[in-house]
Amino acid sequence: MLAAIGAIIGRDLRLALRQGLDSLLAVVFFVLACVLFPFGVGPAPETLARIAAGVLWVAALLAALLSLERLFQADYEDGSLDLLALGPAPLPAIAAAKIAAHWLTTSVPLIAAAPVLALILNLPPAAFSSLVLALVLGTPTLSLIGGVGAALVLGARRGGVLLALLVLPLYIPVLIFGVAAVGASQIGLAVQPHLFMLAALLLVALVLAPWAAGAALRQALD
Amino acid sequence: MTVSSLAALPDQLPDARAVFAGRGLACERGGRRVFQGLSFTVCAGEALVLVGRNGSGKSSLLRLMAGLSRPAQGSLTWNAGDIADDSEAHHGRLHLIGHQDAIKPALTVNENLGFWARYRGAGPCASARIADALRAFALERLAELPARYLSQGQRRRLSLCRLLASPAQLWLLDEPRAGLDRAASTSLDAALAHHRAAGGIAVVVLHAEDHPPEARVLDFDAVKAGG
Amino acid sequence: MRALVNPTFVMRWSTRAVPWLGGLTLLLVAAGLYLALIASPPDYQQGDSVRIMYVHVPAAWMALFCYTCMAAASAAGLVWRSPIADLAAQATAPVGAAFTFIALVTGSLWGKPMWGTWWVWDARLTSVLILQFLYFGFIALSHAFDDPARGQRAAAVLALVGFVNVPIIKFSVDWWSTLHQPASVVRLDGPSIHPSMLAPLLVMAIAFTCYYVWLLLVRLQSEILNGKIRALRLRQAHG
Structure with missing residues (x-):
């Protein structure tokens, strides 16, 4: 079964590399959304520094959401999902493998781009490490929750909007603690409690989300 | 298809006395009873041909047989064991060729086939089997070509190659001849004959006029009238 | 178990129960409003604005209660493939959404005189907003598919996923220090609220x-009839 999961991750990574534009688009969106804010709230450095963490998190969250709709959709439409379900891996494992590949191809570039954007948003350099750490702990949770949503809307009319409606409210806890971690480091408070909360959310999502996504895929195939 | 191109196939599939049967099956799609009271039995080496008009539930029966969906009533058994009790084993022994061909345009022909073989746990001779499968359906020259360049018929042949690239005793084929030219159709017949000779079972959705004379036929229009 | 699978059984019993439940609901609402x-006396600190509580608190309870019922019915629908359970979850969702909305609006109205603001982003309010x-997601998802059964099952999975929010709402006032006051009726050492309130x-x-159960039965009946109409139309289309 591990070989089968490895095969899925390998195939999805290869597909993402071949169609490199798709994951690049998420990063471009992320950059654009962040660049809009200095125009929206004014370029005063102290204003930007105060909202930088929130802007970065919200933009990263929306960028990750953009590509989620296609997570299972392509495999669902071309019949691959049927064949995956008929293979040795159970549906939760298939969902987990595809979510892992999605995280590697969309969230990792976002995390890499985040410090650069933090720089132009005037976030104090002392907060960079906590920003990256919070993103590393928080974005997998976003992908896992998003994976459940993507599996639920398979075959729905207007799946994209529906996906946002389902998933964004569930993103709120990650957003709260992700921003709080960066904010705490900005004013010199302890960052660990917030990071621990993010880690706890990740653990809960790791345990529950693949099962829920698997159940949703089962409904989609039936 | 030449005999040598099937050299990598086993002479005998594991379960030479397998019996695949359904009893009193009913299927519901979108709140509508598609068919009910349907029963069938196929033994190792036999083929069952499903015919009937559009919407009579042939493809739905194939999905029930694959274990992708559950019957509203009745049960499906493999050697008297319900397939729902050990779905992993059931999935391992079947190939499903549906209407969609499950081909990724960005991957080459070889990579497409290789992924499904590896996913199904292909053994050490996987690459030899893949080469044989491609040869059987005359795709060996296109092995390194990205699948986006394939024509409709070539895509169909590529998805049929999955049958030969990893062994399975039960073949479930949904209108496999759609889009195939005469040569490819002959290759399919040869593959089916070899599969049955080795003790395999095939369930094939076909149009009434072109089923092989020796196969058993399940006519859905008759089932519906009777049910 | 018969109630889970047999629509005729549900129809017969609910037709009998609906008038009684309707009457009981009206009586209780009248009595409750009078009390x-x-x-009941005005609060010595809050004055008459405390009376918002008699709508706000039961509505908030019902918001959670309906969600719990919806999740339980969803689970039953998924596990036992019971169409009645699916329909019950469908029928509960709008009622629960309405109670949640009432709880949020009355809370906001009560917050203005008490806290000086319509809204604060504390854990209780945020988690109820997520609820x-x-x-909304449940309702939208269940209507997003051409095959209603598919939508119901997808929504059922969502209801179960979202259930993690219910204990968070319940305990949010204990886990985080918030403006919202902690539980005063349902607690281990007995209610801390005066009997007159x-x-x-x-x-x-x-x-x-009672209102919820009444509405549930009425909606269940109409959903069952809807299903029958659908089946008739499908039979017309497919012969």
């Missing part, structure tokens, strides 16, 4: 519950 608005979106609160809560 809440006239018979509202979960209800507890009585109208409980009557209103029972009235709201």
Whole structure:
């Protein structure tokens, strides 16, 4: 079964590399959304520094959401999902493998781009490490929750909007603690409690989300 | 298809006395009873041909047989064991060729086939089997070509190659001849004959006029009238 | 178990129960409103604005209660493939969404005189807001498919996923220090609220519950009839 999961991750990574534009688009969106804010709230450095963490998190969250709709959709439409379900891996494992590949191809570039954007948003350099750490702990949770949503809307009319409606409210806890971690480091408070909360959310999502996504895929195939 | 191109196939599939049967099956799609009271039995080496008009539930029966969906009533058994009790084993022994061909345009022909073989746990001779499968359906020259360049018929042949690239005793084929030219159709017949000779079972959705004379036929229009 | 699978059985019993439940609901609401608005004393700190509580608190309870019922019915629908359970979850969702909305609006109205603001982003309010979106998501998802059964099953999975929010709402006031006051009725060492206020609160809560069950049965009936119409039309189309 591990070989089968490895095969899925390998195939999805290869597909993402071949169609490199798709994951690049998420990063471009992320950059654009962040660049809009200095125009929206004014370029005063102290204003930007105060909202930088929130802007970065919200933009990263929306960028990750953009590509989620296609997570299972392509495999669902071309019949691959049927064949995956008929293979040795159970549906939760298939969902987990595809979510892992999605995280590697969309969230990792976002995390890499985040410090650069933090720089132009005037976030104090002392907060960079906590920003990256919070993103590393928080974005997998976003992908896992998003994976459940993507599996639920398979075959729905207007799946994209529906996906946002389902998933964004569930993103709120990650957003709260992700921003709080960066904010705490900005004013010199302890960052660990917030990071621990993010880690706890990740653990809960790791345990529950693949099962829920698997159940949703089962409904989609039936 | 030449005999040598099937050299990598086993002479005998594991379960030479397998019996695949359904009893009193009913299927519901979108709140509508598609068919009910349907029963069938196929033994190792036999083929069952499903015919009937559009919407009579042939493809739905194939999905029930694959274990992708559950019957509203009745049960499906493999050697008297319900397939729902050990779905992993059931999935391992079947190939499903549906209407969609499950081909990724960005991957080459070889990579497409290789992924499904590896996913199904292909053994050490996987690459030899893949080469044989491609040869059987005359795709060996296109092995390194990205699948986006394939024509409709070539895509169909590529998805049929999955049958030969990893062994399975039960073949479930949904209108496999759609889009195939005469040569490819002959290759399919040869593959089916070899599969049955080795003790395999095939369930094939076909149009009434072109089923092989020796196969058993399940006519859905008759089932519906009777049910 | 028969109620889970047999629509005719449900129809027969609910037709009998609906008038009684309707009458009971009206009586209880009238009694509850009398107790809440006239018979009970004003609070020594909050004055008459405390009376918002008699709507706000039962509505908030019902928001959670309906979600729990919806999740339980969803689980039953998924596990036993019971169409009646699926329909019950469908019928509960709009009722729960309405109670959540009432709880949010009355809370906001009560917050203005008490806290000086319509809204604060504390854990209780945020988690109830998420509950509202979960209800909306459930309703939207269950109507997003051409095959209603598919939508119901997808929504059922969502209801179960969203259930993690219910304990968060319940304990949010204990886990985080918030403006919202902690539980004062349901607690281990007995209620900390005065009996003259507890009585109208409980009557209103029972009235709201009756209202929910009444509405559930009426909606269940109409959903069953809807399903029959659908089946007839499908038969027309497919012969």
